[in-house]
Amino acid sequence: MSTVPARRLVPALWMWSTREAAAALTSRDLATILQTYRRLNGLSQQRLADILGYDKTYVSMIETGRRSINDIGTRRHIARKLGLPTHVFGVTDxxxxxxxxxxxxxxxxxxxxxxxxxxxxxxxxxxxxxxxxxxxxxxxxxxxxxxxxxxxxxxxxxxxxxxxxxxxxxxxxxxxxxxxxxxxxxxxxxxDPAFLAHTLRMHGNELRKATRAPAAIKRLSRAVKLSTGPEGQGTALAFLARAAGEHGEPDIFDSAIARFRDLLDHGRAQGMLFNPFTFREILLRGLVSTDRAAKAVQIMQTDHADATPAAPQWHIIERVTAGRVHLAAGDSDGASEALRTALAAAEALRLPHQVQRTIRTAQDGGLTEISAAGQEALLRLNRLLAPAESDL
Structure with missing residues (x-):
């Protein structure tokens, strides 16, 4: 942590997240808190005294226990100047x-x-x-x-x-x-390694959806290394496989999907991402995205998953992917049926970007009626969701 300049102390948020600082706050002891604060910010007693508007000798007496501060106004002043919660000094706002x-x-x-x-x-x-x-x-x-x-x-x-x-x-x-x-x-x-791994997984996937695939792959590769347990590992590998497939990275995709399959084969699957249904969808989409549509067609025709989606939106995701595979196989009727199902469900659940995926897939396949229906559904959703979004 860098030395704090004359302006208000910005890094208080981070300094109190360390174990040492958390222990100091828990002690509720003013001397301990001030000593810890100085140490983590690299401050001298004189610098701290300047920030608080006190004499250096006064600060020294507080830190050594020779001066007790019982006045509520003084405690509130110290808390405000250092960006501390007032209740750690026994003062309630x-x-x-x-x-x-x-x-x-x-x-x-x-x-x-x-x-x-x-x-x-x-x-x-x-x-x-x-x-x-x-x-x-x-x-x-x-x-x-x-x-x-x-x-x-x-x-x-x-x-x-x-x-x-x-x-x-x-x-x-x-x-x-x-x-x-x-x-x-x-x-x-x-x-907190578990929270870090979880956050890397979720952030990596949101980066992927925001079309920042290289950054997503980087975060998700790290998430795979840090994640523990079958569900955490499976989720990280699922996200990584999807990002790699969409970015046209067959080697990363093949490695991630193979490890995902191995986890499914050797453990009890559970969770939104760690289950046979999502594995099959990610596999099919990745194969199409990495120029192996024929293999995706073969799998969809011969391997009918009997699992159900862990969440309603995954049924939509799978139907859009199925539409892409049907189009790759030259089956316009099958693609139309899958995309119509996806479109209806996406509008019912108010998921505009799934409607947009459906529209894009229909346009790629020349399915103009479905594309037009999707545009109309998107307009209805935008009108419905716009007020809530404007508050964010």
């Missing part, structure tokens, strides 16, 4: 109780939003996550946030980014990647 209650239920909010997203109600998920994230962002901007709350902010950023990545149209998907990218900034500072 008016909004602290409400904020504490919100944080207490923050985990539940994120879990329920994720359940809603997986159930095909991503708009509802965004509406649940936005107030929580905005409140946490405001506290973080003031420096009034501790390690556990910082982790909650990171998780909220990931969940909001992924939910936005489900409901936003393609031209706005970069906004979703920005939110997961902000979560990655937190994850890199926290000593």
């Amino acid at each position: 008016g909004g602290d109780a409400d904020f504490a209650a919100m944080v207490q239920f923050g985990d539940s909010t994120i879990r329920l939003a994720e359940i809603a997203r997986q159930a095909g109600r991503a708009v509802d998920a965004v509406n649940e996550l936005w107030p929580l994230t905005a409140r946490l962002e405001a506290r973080a901007a003031e420096g009034h946030i501790e390690q556990d709350t910082l982790l909650l902010l990171g998780r909220a950023r990931v969940a909001l980014g992924v939910s936005l990545g489900t409901v936003l149209p393609e031209e706005r998907l970069a906004a979703a990647a920005r939110w997961t990218g902000k979560a990655l900034i937190i994850a890199e500072h926290l000593e």
Whole structure:
């Protein structure tokens, strides 16, 4: 951490995310907190005294325990100057109780939003996550946030980014990647490997959707190395295979999909990405994208997956992919049926970028009626979603 200049101390958010700093805050001891603050910021007692507006001798007496600070106004002043939560000094602000209650239920909010997203109600998920994230962002901007709350902010950023990545149209998907990218900034500072791996997986996938495939492959390759357990590994490999396939990287795709298949063969599959249904869809799409459409056609004709999608939107994703494979096989009727099914479901679930994928696939195959129907559905969705999006 660099030495703090004369302006307001910006890095408080990060310095209190370390274990040493978290332990100092937990102690609620002013002397310990000031000593830790100086050490992590590389400050002398004189520099700290200047920031606080005190004499160096006064700061020295506080740090050595020769002077106790019981005055609430003085404690509040120190907290404000150093960007610390006032409650660590025993001072309660008016909004602290409400904020504490919100944080207490923050985990539940994120879990329920994720359940809603997986159930095909991503708009509802965004509406649940936005107030929580905005409140946490405001506290973080003031420096009034501790390690556990910082982790909650990171998780909220990931969940909001992924939910936005489900409901936003393609031209706005970069906004979703920005939110997961902000979560990655937190994850890199926290000593939580599981959260870092999760964030890399989600951010990598949002980068892929925002057409930043090289950056996505880089993040997802790292996620594969850091992820543990079959579901985490399987999810990372699924995302990596998809990104590599779309970017025309057959070697990376083949390696990732083979490892994904091996995990499925040797473990119990579970999760939105780690299951036979998504494996088959990712395999088919990757083969078409890497100029092996004939093999994709053969697999779709001979290998009929009996698994069901883990979430409603995956049925849409699979139908669009099936449409692409049918077109590669010269089967316009089969492609039309698959794309019509995808289009109807995408509009019903309010997923504009899945409508856009359907339109693009129909246009590539010369299916003008489906393309036109998709444009009309997209206009209806844009009118429906525009007010909510303007608030983000």
